[in-house]
Amino acid sequence: MNRITALAATAAVAASSIALTAPVAQAAPAKARAYSVSATANIEVAVAKEDTVKVRGRVTPKAAGQKVTLQQRVGNKKRWVSTGTAKIKANGTYKLTDKPSTPGSREYRVVKPASNGFAKGTSPSVEVEVYRWEKLGYRTFAGTGFASNGATIGTEYFTASLSTVTPGTAATAEFTLGRKCTALRATYALTDSSLSGSSGAVTVSADGKTLATHPLAVGTIVADEELDLTGVFRLKLDASTTATPAATAAVATPEVLCTR
Template sequence: MNRITALAATVALAAGSLALTAPTQAAPARAYKVTAKANLEVAVAKEDTVKVRGRVTPKAAGQKVVLQQRVGNKKTWKATGKATIKRNGTYVLKDKPTTPGSREYRVLKPGKGAVKKGYSKALEVQVYGWEKLINRVSGPSVNLEPAYVYIGAEAYPSSLATTTSGTPSSIEYTLGRKCTDLRATYALTDSSATGSSGAATVTADGEVLAVHSLAVGTIVADEVLDVTDVFRLKLDLSTTATPAAVAAVATPEVLCTR
């Protein structure tokens, strides 16, 4: 064996030795990939159902995914529902919010065997809820107080009614740009005298949203006004002194988030 042949054999032997002693690297562990999409970005508490749909890969038919959510500024996630993954890898999760406020949803697929757990991206949903206007702290109020009134022989609790006929009446509420709708009925109450009359005006940040002329038997029922981005709401009522009238904003509610 000449010197060149011997050197080549030595190099080959050394390379083989290194190959035998090199540590083997384990393949990276897989994790479930979870996609998710919500049917709503804005929901109404106790009315709307948020549906979260998505897909899990690798497929895990018959296994469970978990719906998690966190409300407002909370840091922890809370499990609020489960669903079974279908044969094609898809799932549907549902939640019906009961309280207003911003919240996030995400979907967890727990680990199984050699596949680690996976999470979907977080989905933000803004939830609004109807609340009685008289339960909010009011601003200036003149000749107008919370009352239980009758209009057209029907009872309207949680209402606002004038106290002295013939005297201008008003009340203000701060919505703080956190509400989107005002819902109320405007009328003279059944205690008003025949032939009496009145008027109701709704103003938002100085802009008139609605004006209603009122008489016995005239009812503006369940009117919904847009108060999106309104900071201060004002209600003005007027009535005749003779014949005496009582005007009411019956069961007013606002649709607000926290």
């Protein structure tokens, strides 16, 4: 064997030895399959402290008897907050509920924790706009002739009402709603301090458009009327009363349904 042949043989043996002793690269462990979670809400618009949001969906695989968690975040907040849990039924479905107490837009999602070799699953978020009834009498208004106080009508006391101050003098109150409210509810009447034979009237308008006009006399009560304020920027109340006999007109406990 000549020198060149010997060197080639030696190199081949060395390469073979390295190949036999080199560590074998380990394949990355397979990523666990995640639970699939669906979610839908029963309503898109809710009234705080009145409506219940029901979130329903399905978990795949079924994971019967295990729990899912309802999470929500309000407005522009980034953090999700857990607010309830429910058990998954035998068919893989679940139902979670929430009764919002504050106004504003919010998102809900449902989380199934990891288990049985499956990774955590999270549903797509669902949005619900929450409104709240607020006392209009507590808001700042422009105008004259109205006072924000209590009013007694038919022996019943109404808090946070708007009553005319001087019999025979027109009263006006304007409220900026900023297109954030969708409804007004109120009772319209002459107060129990009005004299027999007196009269008055209240007109409700929004952005220059008349929504309702109520002629009033002693004993006339327009109770719990609700008016649509969707898209309204400025709400206006006008009242007139007789001076003799003296009358006091009231918009009793007016409330607006607003997001914020």
